[in-house]
Amino acid sequence: MNKKIQLKYLIFIFASLINSGCNAAKSDIKPYFNTNNQSAAFFEKPVVVGSAKDFLAIREKAWDFPTDLKHKKLGQKTVSNCLILNKLINEGFTAAKAYDHAFVNAQSTICSMWELMGEFKSYNVSFMDKLRLNKDFSAQVPAQFALLISNDDIKKAASAASWDDASKIKDVKSLNDEQATYYDRSESIQRLTLMAKGDYNADGVEDRLLYMENSVEGGSYSSAKAYIITRITANGPIVLLKEF
């Protein structure tokens, strides 16, 4: 980063903090991780994680339930940790059985989440401390949160202002402070879980990592996604930093 940009960036952060008013929580806040860290999907006993670094370690830990992958040219391989799973997927491996596609995709998403959670740092200020997983949340976050399966859905969502705008959420059932299930008019069922709070992009502002499991009423469809969101001023929009 050159000096001019660095200076602009510092001024921006400083101005944001001044303008944020009393809504922002200011201090050295340690990252927060949901105790339901999805490790129970891989291990007989869920792994208790104390710090961000622990997430990097469990990526190497051998699973109790290995998974089979296949490659057109390289044949079949059995995988039993996160590092190898995502390495092989990057090399073009897929689920050995077509019916395991969604399962392997969810495993890979969780492994990628752990990698990023391992990098979450303490932050100084939060502009999302009042944010809850409710109907209002779906009106604030981008359309990428919507379950978009058909070509028609994807085209429509390109011009949608929010998740709610793209899929018309009809009901939200809160399971606890960190998890809620969203139901839309076309019978999507989306279970959203807050996985972590911390500083992902080193700007001192709170970012959040969310894990979404998608399914449909009356059908077998299943998929998983993860999102990192942020808000850099008290009344600013929620911005999507990353989705995978």
Added chain:
Amino acid sequence: MGSLHIIQSVGIGGKNDLNDIKTVQTSLNTLLHLIPPTKLLVVDGKLGFKPENSKTVGAITLFQKKVVGIVRPDGKIDVNGKTHKKINEKLIAIKSKTPVPTTEALKAKLRSKLEQYEGRVEHMYLDTKGFVTVGVGHMMPSSEEAKKVAFINAVSGAAATKKEIEDEFALIKSKPFGAAYNYRRFKSYTKLKLSDSTINEITNKHIVIFEGELKRIYGAAEFKTHPKNVKLTLFDMIFNLGMRKLNTRYPKFNKYIKANDYKNSALESNKKGVAAERNLYVKNLLSKSNE
């Protein structure tokens, strides 16, 4: 669509009565597969200020060239003229297509494809929504529903008692679930299973239910006339997406299916998030169904 009835001529230099134009637009929509790359026409009874530039006249011209074999098409359908007669000939051919019954052979092929893409599980497990499930996606919302299924002891083969089913249902229901929890994860908790014939029997019942839903979406008589491969794809779509999703979130796909334009429906059949292999299976079956 039975046959084309028009009172006056339609097209370039035609009388172009609103109702006649609508009838022509509807008829041509049924015959889109004969005049690619024509897209679905809006049935509004209009040819615009300059009929020669309208999509409907474009479709008439293409039909005359490709199907009637006219070297210099005039873009007009005269009552009982060559083009009119040819359209009726093609419409009647579609109407008189022999219904393709959902035979036992088709059901067997369908079961095998569903097993390939959905899995076939003989013991209870939790699906990604947390419902106790068995077989090829047979969801049991309560232990009462589970008791209606003919479970047997996995070791002895003896019929399971209601108490055994109830206990196993409760045990499985108490386990964590999610998209990253594979059905294999639940096997060690189970003592009961289903026989092959019971799984087939339950899957056949689902096929009957899905067939009813597909007939509601596409019309009972029309569904019967779709070729075998098209039926296989529609069953795959509804099994994966559920009735409402397929009916409301795939408008273009459904329009093309209703117009027997399987080539274009293939292009709209993609399901984001589904295995590439499964999407390709559906796309290939549809692409070849107009040949």
